Amino acid sequence: xxxxxxxxxxxxxxPEVTTAVVRILDAVGVAIDWDxxxxxxxxxxxxxxxxxxxxxxxxxxxxxxxxxxxxxxxGEGFTSVNVGLRKALDLFANLRPVSNxxxxxxxxxxxxxxxxxxxxxxxxxxxxxxxxxxxxxxxKIITExxxxxxxxxxxxxxxxxxxxxxxxxxxxxxxxxxDGLFLDSVRAVSRKYPQIPYDEKIVDAACMHLVxxxxxxxxxxxxxxxxxxxxxxxxxLVGGLGVVPGANLGTDVAVFEAVHGxxxxxxxxxxxxxxxxxxxxxxxxxxxxxxxxxxxxxxxxDRVLSAGEVRTRDLGGSASTTEFTLALCRALD
Ligand code: NAI
Numbered sequence: 001x002x003x004x005x006x007x008x009x010x011x012x013x014x015p016e017v018t019t020a021v022v023r024i025l026d027a028v029g030v031a032i033d034w035d036x037x038x039x040x041x042x043x044x045x046x047x048x049x050x051x052x053x054x055x056x057x058x059x060x061x062x063x064x065x066x067x068x069x070x071x072x073x074x075g076e077g078f079t080s081v082n083v084g085l086r087k088a089l090d091l092f093a094n095l096r097p098v099s100n101x102x103x104x105x106x107x108x109x110x111x112x113x114x115x116x117x118x119x120x121x122x123x124x125x126x127x128x129x130x131x132x133x134x135x136x137x138x139x140k141i142i143t144e145x146x147x148x149x150x151x152x153x154x155x156x157x158x159x160x161x162x163x164x165x166x167x168x169x170x171x172x173x174x175x176x177x178x179d180g181l182f183l184d185s186v187r188a189v190s191r192k193y194p195q196i197p198y199d200e201k202i203v204d205a206a207c208m209h210l211v212x213x214x215x216x217x218x219x220x221x222x223x224x225x226x227x228x229x230x231x232x233x234x235x236x237l238v239g240g241l242g243v244v245p246g247a248n249l250g251t252d253v254a255v256f257e258a259v260h261g262x263x264x265x266x267x268x269x270x271x272x273x274x275x276x277x278x279x280x281x282x283x284x285x286x287x288x289x290x291x292x293x294x295x296x297x298x299x300x301x302d303r304v305l306s307a308g309e310v311r312t313r314d315l316g317g318s319a320s321t322t323e324f325t326l327a328l329c330r331a332l333d
Contacts, residue, residue, distance in 0.1 A: 002031035003288055006058045006065035011040040012262025013272035014068025020274035020325040021066065021281050024300075027329040030285065030293045035062060040070030040081045040262075051084045059089060059253060066284055067257040068277065071264065083126060085255065086119045091248035092146065093153045094119040096231050096259055097283075101275075103305040104239040104315055110215040111237045116157060117227025118150040118182075119248060124224035142178040142223065147185035153249075154186075154221035155193040164218040165197040166190065169206050169226050182223050207233060231259050242273030242314040245280035247287070254287055256280040266313075270320045273312040275301065278328070300331040 007022065009015040025032060037055040044050045050070070059065045070081040085091070094117035100109055127139040151168075158166050168186040172179035183200065190198040201209065203226045210217060210230070214237050222230060235244040241260035248255040258276030266272055278301060285294035304310055310327040311317025319327070 002033045003064070003290075004033045004035065004062050005284075006055070006062045007034040007036045008039050008055065008065055008067040008070075009036065009042075010068030010262065011042060011071040012069060012264045012267040014040075014070070014262055016268075016270060016272050016321050017258070017274040017277045018066065018068045020321055021277045023325055024274075024278060024297060024328050024332075025281060025285075025293075028293045028297055028300075028332055030290050039067075039085070044078065050078050050081045051088065056085075056088055059255065063253050064284060064288065065255045066277070066281055067255050069258065069260060069262040071262040079126060083124065086248055087125075089250055089253050089255070090120070091250045091253065091255055092118065092120050092149055093249045094227060094246060095157070095249060095283075096234075096244060096246040098231075098234040098238055098244055100238050101243055101305055102302050103308045103311075104243055106237060106239040108214055108237050111234075113214065113217045113234065114157065114161075114163065114219045115227060115231050115234060116150060116154040116219060116221045117231065118146055118222065118224050119227075120224070121146050122224035124228060140175070140178050142181050144181055144185050147182045147223075148189060151186040151189035151221060154219055155189055155196060158196050158219045159193065163196075165199065166193075166219045166221060167206075167217060168198075168200045169203050169220055169222040169230065170200065171203050171226070173202060179223065186221060203230070206230070210234065210237065235259055240314055241276065242312065243275045243279070245276050245278075245283055247280065247283050254284070256284040256287075270322055271313050272321050273314050274321055274325060275305075275312075296332055297328075299333065300328050303331045304328050 009018045035058045037058050072080040096115040099112040121141050123140045131137050170179040170183045172183045235241045244259040246259050282294045282298050304327050310319045
């Protein structure tokens with residue numbers, strides 16, 4: 001049976017890394033019928049919209065998308081495609097497993113944690129306005145419904161995957177009402193899962209502990225903005241943005257994408273590392289029930305990275321995106 005899936009190449013290095021991943025998925029033999037859809041800058045140039053209706057219709061139909069990064073200009077200009085997509089499809093949970101990969105140089109060798117980020121509200125929703133010239137208000141909306149929903153997701157994930165613990169990250173000592181509500185909601189859910197050890201850390205202290213002893217963390221559940229920042233910090237613990245995957249999950253729709261952005265500094269040079277998107281695709285294969293293919297792709301990736309002969313520039317090598325992709329296709333058993 002062929003899977004009908006949506007493919008969003010995106011901006012910057014997006015088309016390069018999605019092409020690489022599609023090629024590897026083809027080589028592993030999973031039958032996929034891709035519905036290619038533009039988003040971001042490319043879509044804006046063609047249709048005047050960064051998030052065209054056909055794209056949303058496609059994902060609502062296929063229920064599963066593989067997405068390259070989409071650029072969001074800083075300051076004035078269009079609002080984030082990623083925020084828009086998550087809102088439009090109610091992709092409330094952002095799941096980012098962060099662990100060491102064989103042969104990938106990093107400061108630590110024992111990182112194995114999962115970031116569960118609330119994806120729909122908080123300061124990250126970008127609700128801002130000018131009150132009077134020189135004064136801007138940015139709204140941090142936190143709701144009990146969204147906080148409870150993400151906490152439930154985190155504890156269910158921890159239970160299903162046999163994880164060790166759940167830690168809520170917050171700043172409720174200062175934002176007593178907003179982060180306080182988040183924390184109260186997570187605490188309430190934690191009481192329903194007495195078998196899973198639960199603790200809490202203030203976000204600044206959590207950052208220090210993460211860069212000193214990351215092995216003490218397992219599942220982290222965070223409001224949207226802290227989740228965004230701490231994700232990149234955690235990517236730095238295991239070799240950088242080129243190697244950390246992610247999934248945006250709703251009740252019945254899933255969009256798989258890497259943690260990294262469109263990397264305009266290396267776009268169109270055939271040097272981007274497709275590993276992060278490939279690992280996102282491995283998550284997608286599991287979601288689709290293609291467990292054997294997921295295991296084979298991950299094993300091939302581990303083989304290529306362990307051998308260390310074909311590495312992209314971000315990992316200290318000199319291989320192009322295409323050379324790395326071919327090495328991976330050859331390493332599939
Ligand atoms: P970025 O993640 O694009 O790049 C940060 C650094 O990491 C750059 O030096 C880049 O070359 C490197 N890098 C990232 N991915 C890499 C890969 N696969 N292989 C090798 N090196 C890699 O972050 P930046 O520069 O802050 O954002 C650029 C654009 O991406 C912005 O417009 C931002 O809004 C957007 N963005 C989109 C995301 C998404 O679509 N999910 C997520 C994060 C940012």
